[in-house]
Every structure is written in C-alpha cells, then in structure tokens.
Amino acid sequence: MRAHAVRLGLRRGWTEFVLGLRSSQDQSFYLFTAGLAVGYLYLRRDTVVDDTGLLLPSVALPSILAGLIVFGLVIGPAYSLAMEKEDGTLLRAKAVPNGLIGYFAGQLVLHSASLVPQTVAVLVPSFLLFDDLMAHPSGWFTIVWVVVLGLLATLPIGMAVGALVPSVQKVGMWGMLPVMLLAGISGIFYPIQALWGWVQVVAQLFPMYWMGLGMRSAFLPDSYVGAEIGDSWRTWETVAVLGTWAVVGALVLPALLRRMARRQSGSQVAAAREAATQWVR
Amino acid sequence: MSPVPDQVVDVRDLRMRYGDKDVLHGVDFSIAAGEVVCLLGPNGAGKTTTIEILEGFRDRSAGDVRVLGEDPRRASEGWRARTGVVLQSWRDHARWTPRTLLDQVGGYYEPYGTSERPRPVPTAELLEVVGLVDLADQKIATFSGGQRRRLDVAMGIIGRPELLFLDEPTAGFDPQARREFHQVVHRLADLEHTTILLTTHDLDEAEKLADRVLILAGGRIVADDTAEQLALRASLGVEVKWTRGGERFVHSTDDATDFVRRLLAEPGEPVADLEVRRASLEDAYLDLVQRHESGRADEAARAFTEVV
Numbered sequence: 001m002r003a004h005a006v007r008l009g010l011r012r013g014w015t016e017f018v019l020g021l022r023s024s025q026d027q028s029f030y031l032f033t034a035g036l037a038v039g040y041l042y043l044r045r046d047t048v049v050d051d052t053g054l055l056l057p058s059v060a061l062p063s064i065l066a067g068l069i070v071f072g073l074v075i076g077p078a079y080s081l082a083m084e085k086e087d088g089t090l091l092r093a094k095a096v097p098n099g100l101i102g103y104f105a106g107q108l109v110l111h112s113a114s115l116v117p118q119t120v121a122v123l124v125p126s127f128l129l130f131d132d133l134m135a136h137p138s139g140w141f142t143i144v145w146v147v148v149l150g151l152l153a154t155l156p157i158g159m160a161v162g163a164l165v166p167s168v169q170k171v172g173m174w175g176m177l178p179v180m181l182l183a184g185i186s187g188i189f190y191p192i193q194a195l196w197g198w199v200q201v202v203a204q205l206f207p208m209y210w211m212g213l214g215m216r217s218a219f220l221p222d223s224y225v226g227a228e229i230g231d232s233w234r235t236w237e238t239v240a241v242l243g244t245w246a247v248v249g250a251l252v253l254p255a256l257l258r259r260m261a262r263r264q265s266g267s268q269v270a271a272a273r274e275a276a277t278q279w280v281r
Numbered sequence: 282m283s284p285v286p287d288q289v290v291d292v293r294d295l296r297m298r299y300g301d302k303d304v305l306h307g308v309d310f311s312i313a314a315g316e317v318v319c320l321l322g323p324n325g326a327g328k329t330t331t332i333e334i335l336e337g338f339r340d341r342s343a344g345d346v347r348v349l350g351e352d353p354r355r356a357s358e359g360w361r362a363r364t365g366v367v368l369q370s371w372r373d374h375a376r377w378t379p380r381t382l383l384d385q386v387g388g389y390y391e392p393y394g395t396s397e398r399p400r401p402v403p404t405a406e407l408l409e410v411v412g413l414v415d416l417a418d419q420k421i422a423t424f425s426g427g428q429r430r431r432l433d434v435a436m437g438i439i440g441r442p443e444l445l446f447l448d449e450p451t452a453g454f455d456p457q458a459r460r461e462f463h464q465v466v467h468r469l470a471d472l473e474h475t476t477i478l479l480t481t482h483d484l485d486e487a488e489k490l491a492d493r494v495l496i497l498a499g500g501r502i503v504a505d506d507t508a509e510q511l512a513l514r515a516s517l518g519v520e521v522k523w524t525r526g527g528e529r530f531v532h533s534t535d536d537a538t539d540f541v542r543r544l545l546a547e548p549g550e551p552v553a554d555l556e557v558r559r560a561s562l563e564d565a566y567l568d569l570v571q572r573h574e575s576g577r578a579d580e581a582a583r584a585f586t587e588v589v
Contacts, residue, residue, distance in 0.1 A: 001358065001392045008388045015385065019376040087372035092436065094338070096389045097362040265338040266368060266448060267329055273371050 001098055009102035013109025020110070021117060033071075034121035037064045042129060052224055057130040059224070060189075062215035065122055067188040069150060070208050071179055072118050074158035077111045078175040081162025081260070086272035091264050100261050111155055115147065135221035146214035146238070153207040153242040156249025163253075163260040167275070182208045191227065200229070207245050210238045288347070289314050289444050289476045290335060295344035297330050297500075304330050306500045308344070312493075314443075317470050317477045319491035321484070323570055326497045328480045332448050335478065336366050349444055362393035362400065365442030365475075367433050367450055375422035379413050379432055380404060382421070383439060390440040401439045410465060411435045426453045434462065438469065445469065447479035451486060459486070466490055484563040496566065498573040508562040522556040525549070 020026040041064070047056040084090050093103035127133060134140070161175045185199050186192065186209040192200055203209045216224070217233035225233055290312040297305040304327045312318050322328050333339040334346060337353035337360075346353060351360045374382050387401030394400035408414045411431040416424070421432065430453060437445060447466075451459045463486070469475040481487055487494055488508045496504040496511075504511055519537035523530050523544065534540040537557050545552055560568075 004392055005389060008385065011388075012385055015377070015381060023376060084373065088368055088370050089373040091338075091368055092370070092373065092386070095336075095361070095366040095368060096386055097358040097393060097440075099361075099386075099389055102389060265333050266336075267333065267339075269371075270369070 002101055005098035005101040006105045009105025010109050012102055012106035013113070016106060016110045017113040020114070030117050030121045033068055033118065034125065037061075037068060037122050038125045038129065040064075041126065045130060052227060054220070054224065055130070055132065057126065058132050059216075059220065061122075061126055061130070061133060062219040063188045063212045065119065066146075066150070066211040066215040067183050067186075067208065068118060068122060069115060069147065070154050070211055071183070072114060073111060073151060073154040074161065074179050075171070075175055076114060077107060077155060077158035078161040078165070078171050079168065080107065080111070081159060082165050082168045082171050085162075085260060085264055086168060086269065086276070088266075088269045090261065091266060091269055094261055094264055100257075104257060107159065108155070111158070112151055115151065119147075134219055139218040142218035143215065146211065146218060149239065149242040149246065150207060150211045150214070152246035153249065154211075154245070156253040157207075157245070159253055160249070160256050163256045167272070179208075182206050187212050193229065204241070207242055210241045214238045214242075287314060288312065289316075289349060290478065291345075291347045292331075292335070293345040295331070295334065295346060296342045297327065297334065298342045304500055308497070308500070308502055310495055310502055310505060312476060312478060314476055315470070315474045316492050317466070317479070317490055318493045318495060319487040320478065320480045320495045320497060321482075321487055321566060322480075322497035323574075327500055328497055329448060331497065332446055332478065332480060336364070336446050337361075359393060362390055362440055363443045365437045365440055365445040367437030367445070367447045369448070369452075370429055370433055375420070377421055378418050379408065379421065379435070380417045382432075383407055383435060386436055387439050393440070398441050398443070400441050402441055407435045407439060410438075410468070412461060427455060427458050430454060431458070434465065438465075438475075441473065442475060444476045444478070447477065449480055449482065451481065451483060459483075463489055484561070484566055488562045494562065496569060498570055503573060504569060512560050512562050512565045514565070519560070520558045522554070522558070523552050524554040525552050 041057040041060060044056045044060075048054070049056055049059045052059065081090075090100075090103065093099035096102075158175070161171065165171055165174050182203065183189070185195060185203045186206070187203070188208070192203060192209065195203075213228065213234065216228070217235065217238075225231055228234070288311040290310075292308055292310050295305055295308040296303070308327075308331060320328050320331065330339065334341045335348050335353055337348075337356050340354060348356070349360055349363055351357065353360075377385075383404040387404060387407075390400040402410075408417050411434050413428065413431055413435065416428060421429070424432070430450075434450065437447070451462055454462060466477065466479075467490075470477060477490075479490065491508060494504070494506065494508050494511055495502050506514070518533045518535050521532045521534060521537055521540060521544070526549075532540065537559075541555070541557065
C-alpha cells in the first residue's frame with residue numbers, strides 16, 4: 001500500500017511539474033532569474049579575473065549557478081509547503097488513505113525536477129554567449145554528482161522551513177533572508193577569502209559554499225585551484241559536508257513533516273483563508 | 282457506558298479545552314449505520330471541533346470516541362479509506378483539472394476496494410453525480426465558488442465512504458445547487474447506505490436531510506431527536522390564521538384541533554382562508570437556543586427530554 005502511494009505521489013509530482021512548466025507564472029520566474037544571472041555575466045564579459053587569465057563569465061557562472069540552485073531548492077519547497085498547508089492541499093492529502101506519503105513524494109519529485117528548467121535556462125544562453133566555460137568534458141560528470149548531493153542536502157532544509165513557518169508571509173524572514181545572507185558570504189559573488197576569518201568559518205558550515213566550490217571544480221581548469229581556500233578543490237570535504245546535511249535532513253525531516261501534518265485541520269485552513277482576505281492587521 | 286458495537290459513531294463524555302476555555306463539556310451521542318444525522322448549534326458551540334475530532338484531524342482533551350470501531354486519534358489508513366470528508370477548498374490545486382485531480386485522489390483508494398464497495402468511484406461516474414461533466418477538463422482556477430464546492434463533494438465521496446462528514450456543505454450554494462446536493466445526499470444514504478454526519482445553519486436543509494437532529498449548545502448536546510419530534514416538543518403552540526367578514530385574525534394555541542372545532546362552530550359569518558401552522562424545526566431550534574443563551578439551558582434541555 002505504501003509503495004502504491006509512493007507511485008501515485010511520483011505521478012502527482014510529475015503532473016505538478018508539467019503544469020508548472022506550462023504556467024506563465026513559473027516560466028517567467030525561470031526566465032527572470034536566468035536573465036539576471038546571464039545579464040550580469042554579459043555586462044562583464046570582457047573583465048579578466050586577476051592572476052588567473054580567465055574571463056569573468058567562466059569564473060562566475062559556476063558559483064552563480066550553485067547559488068541559484070540552492071535558492072530554488074530552499075525557497076521553492078518552503079513556499080510550496082507554507083502555501084499548501086494554508087490552502088488545504090495538505091489537509092486533502094491527510095483525508096485520503098496514505099495521502100500524506102503521496103503528497104510528500106510528489107513534493108520531492110516536483111522540486112527535484114524543477115532544477116532542470118532552472119539550470120537549462122542559465123546554461124543554454126551562457127554557452128551560446130560565452131567561450132571557455134567548461135575546461136574539461138569530465139566536468140559534466142562532476143556537475144551531476146554535485147547537483148544530486150546538493151539536492152539531498154538543501155531540499156530538506158527548504159521543506160523544514162516550509163513545515164515550521166507559521167504563515168506564508170514568514171517565508172521571507174525565515175527562508176529568503178538567511179539564503180540571501182549565506183549567498184553573500186559563501187563566495188558566490190566574490191572570493192570568500194576577502195571576508196573575516198569567522199565569517200569564512202560560518203559560511204563553510206552550510207551547503208551553499210560547498211555547492212559553489214563543487215561547481216567551480218566542475219567547470220574551471222585546475223590552474224584556477226590556487227584561488228580557492230587551501231589551494232585545493234577539497235572534494236572529500238565537499239562530499240562530507242553535503243553528505244552530513246543530507247543525512248541530518250533525512251533523519252529530522254520526517255518528524256517535522258509529521259508534526260506539520262498532525263496540526264493540520266479544517267479550522268486552521270479556514271483561519272488562513274480569513275487571514276488572506278484581511279491584509280491590514 | 283461501554284460502546285455499542287453496531288454504532289458507527291459512539292461518543293462518550295467528550296471534552297475539549299482550548300487554553301483555559303472549555304468548548305465541549307461532556308458530549309454524548311451515537312450514530313447507527315445508515316443514519317443521516319445533523320448537528321446543529323450556534324456559531325462557537327463546538328460543532329466544527331466535534332466533527333474534526335471524529336474525523337481524526339484534532340486531538341480531544343478527554344472522553345471516549347469510537348468511529349467505525351476505531352479511535353480516530355490513532356486510526357489506521359484502512360479506517361481513512363472507509364471515511365469521507367468534504368473539505369472546503371479555496372485555492373488548492375488551481376492548475377489541475379477535475380479529471381486529473383479525481384484520478385489522482387481516487388488512486389489512493391484502489392487497494393481498499395471490496396466486492397461490495399468497489400473503490401474508488403470511477404471518475405466519469407463521479408463527475409456525472411456532482412454535475413461537473415462539462416467542466417471536467419477546465420482549470421480549477423477558473424471555477425466559481427459553487428463549482429469548487431461540487432468538486433469538494435466529489436473528493437469527499439470518491440472512496441465510496443461508509444461514513445461521510447459534511448461540515449456546512451451547502452454554504453455558498455445557490456438554490457438549484459442546493460437541491461442537487463440534497464439529491465446526492467439522498468442517493469448516498471439510500472443506495473450506498475452511507476452513514477452521514479453533517480452540520481449546517483440551514484434548518485430547512487436539516488429538516489429535509491436528517492433522520493435525526495442533534496443540537497449542540499454551550500458545549501453540550503441539548504436535544505437529540507427527529508426534526509418532527511423536536512418541533513412537537515418545543516410546545517411553542519400552533520398558529521391559527523383565518524379571515525371572517527373581510528377581517529384577518531391570528532391566534533396562538535396549544536390545542537389547535539379543539540380551537541378550530543370551536544371556531545367553526547361559532548355562529549356568524551363563515552370562516553375563510555383557514556391556515557394552521559405547527560412550529561417548524563426552525564422555531565424549535567431558535568426557541569431552544571434562545572432559552573439556552575438566556576441562561577436557562579438546563580431547564581430547556583429538561584423540557585426537551587422530559588416531554589415524552
């Protein structure tokens with residue numbers, strides 16, 4: 001019965017993903033974020049990065065791509081869970097036998113699949129506009145494992161935020177803001193070594209920095225490694241940190257989701273509906 | 282009192298407390314298989330709380346609750362499959378169409394089908410029942426409130442439930458949709474032997490649908506009987522109206538038969554447009570709730586239970 005519900009959940013997630021791809025709302029989100037990223041790279045296409053001889057798009061693209069992926073994997077599920085516990089989607093799942101299993105399986109599929117259009121929207125124009133982005137074809141293999149590991153590390157964080165926030169309006173405070181702050185200190189827009197030592201330590205506790213490092217190791221030539229901390233790609237450390245987040249996430253998340261589902265009731269949905277029509281509080 | 286085995290719902294001394302406010306203090310009732318029971322009561326009386334406890338969506342503070350033989354607080358997924366809940370949606374699944382959504386939801390009931398209760402109800406049949414055939418492939422986002430409610434009903438009955446919960450099912454329905462919904466309920470009760478517990482503010486609806494009416498006021502069940510009996514017991518008197526010599530008269534009496542006999546026997550001009558109106562469930566309900574709210578709850582409740 002559980003396996004049956006998981007299969008239905010996978011189909012549910014796929015349906016949601018396809019419906020999202022067809023909606024102008026989701027399309028404009030993908031195009032807007034990709035437009036910002038590629039636009040920035042294009043404006044600075046002739047800038048040479050100090051000491052490396054590489055052009056800025058080559059150096060910045062992997063980091064920005066990592067930042068976008070983490071952003072999408074945290075904010076996407078956080079908003080979607082926060083909204084769906086208010087609008088009754090979750091309650092519906094709860095009213096159906098094994099429906100919660102299906103619902104959460106669907107969420108995993110939906111948000112994992114959403115990586116693809118987001119990544120493609122950045123990569124395709126970048127490869128058309130800029131040269132020397134991928135130093136060695138084996139980098140594609142590195143991208144795959146970094147993204148998969150990053151997905152396992154960050155998706156549970158996003159779902160946890162969505163499960164814990166009291167209302168949709170609070171996702172900005174508890175989801176968006178921390179991710180923006182982390183992006184600022186994780187070497188996404190400028191080298192992490194430019195920051196104070198303790199900030200570097202904080203940044204290295206979270207997946208964002210390691211996603212960026214992993215992506216740079218995939219795209220950039222080995223000659224660039226001198227610009228990284230310890231003159232190394234620190235592949236094993238990357239695996240260890242992202243892996244630890246993934247394991248912790250997998251252990252903690254089910255309890256958080258169960259707690260969220262247990263609290264779900266019709267009156268809670270009705271109250272959220274009242275609140276949504278009441279803008280001034 | 283120990284739970285009676287053939288009762289679909291059995292509630293003993295149910296209590297609910299939010300913070301330091303008691304919402305339910307000692308609710309007792311039971312529902313037999315196949316019954317349609319309506320739970321009435323003023324806003325804030327605890328109707329929704331009661332129904333959510335029975336649905337397994339809310340923990341209770343104290344009391345013994347059995348629904349289909351299980352405690353809803355710890356009920357199994359198999360129990361879920363045997364119950365149906367009509368939820369009030371407002372924004373969910375906006376990008377889906379009724380057909381894809383019903384196919385998806387119905388799938389979860391497949392492992393729980395039996396030969397006498399095949400589950401789920403086929404999507405095409407369900408769309409027919411709730412009158413959404415023409416809208417089956419339209420985005421739910423484009424639906425009116427009434428159309429959305431039809432979809433809510435479809436999702437509530439898709440698992441061919443043995444017990445169905447309806448919390449204010451026709452709020453926001455136009456009269457035609459309401460009539461059609463009543464037909465759906467009759468069909469479920471008569472053809473599928475579904476036990477139904479509903480709440481409503483529409484007393485006319487309660488009178489039409491319910492085999493039995495429970496009135497919840499001040500956290501207790503203050504009345505439990507058929508709509509007809511409740512109206513009779515309210516001892517509100519009967520209103521008699523008539524015209525004589527072009528003049529209109531109204532008189533309220535406890536014994537309408539005797540009054541009318543004497544009225545007609547009176548000499549003088551003939552009586553015309555005679556109308557005898559017995560108190561309706563609405564009169565009985567309003568009287569009871571009013572008496573309750575003016576602090577004479579116990580007296581009112583006693584009056585209701587002692588008369589017969």
